[in-house]
Amino acid sequence: MQDPYTFRTFSELLQFLEDGDLHQDLSNTVKEINDALTNYVLEHGGKPAAELSLKIKFKVDKGVVTITPEMSKKLPPSPRRPAMAWQTTDGFSPQNPKQMHMFDNTPRVVPQGNSDVRTVSTNTTE
Numbered sequence: 001m002q003d004p005y006t007f008r009t010f011s012e013l014l015q016f017l018e019d020g021d022l023h024q025d026l027s028n029t030v031k032e033i034n035d036a037l038t039n040y041v042l043e044h045g046g047k048p049a050a051e052l053s054l055k056i057k058f059k060v061d062k063g064v065v066t067i068t069p070e071m072s073k074k075l076p077p078s079p080r081r082p083a084m085a086w087q088t089t090d091g092f093s094p095q096n097p098k099q100m101h102m103f104d105n106t107p108r109v110v111p112q113g114n115s116d117v118r119t120v121s122t123n124t125t126e
Contacts, residue, residue, distance in 0.1 A: 017056075017069050026054065029073050036075045048076035 007013045015023050033050040040048040051074040059066045085092035 013056075013067075017067060022069050022071065025071060026052070029071070033073065033075065040076045040078075044079055050075050 007016060014026075017023070018025075029052055033052060037048050037050055040046070051072075053072045055070040055072075057068040057070070059068070083094075085094055086096050087093075088097060
């Protein structure tokens with residue numbers, strides 16, 4: 001006769017760990033991964049990927065086994081939008097220094113050296 005308290009399958013062990021909470025957390029994470037992949041495709045397209053890892057450590061001491069589970073997940077990151085800039089001798093500029101200004105037809109001058117933050121004032125009086 002088999003001992004009913006002996007784990008014979010992985011699923012029995014998994015349901016035992018953390019009194020079933022680990023099994024529930026893994027199930028919830030599978031749903032979270034499915035939702036994240038679906039939302040990613042709807043919002044960004046492409047071929048997103050995700051990971052779910054389960055590590056189980058076993059340590060025996062005088063016939064007593066300590067079983068420690070670790071769960072980790074990796075969801076697809078949201079893509080960042082690229083920005084265009086032009087190289088200058090002092091760094092990057094959002095304006096092409098070789099183009100003319102739109103309204104006065106003069107070449108744009110990119111400041112050299114360190115520049116301070118400046119406030120643009122507009123004349124609102126009529």
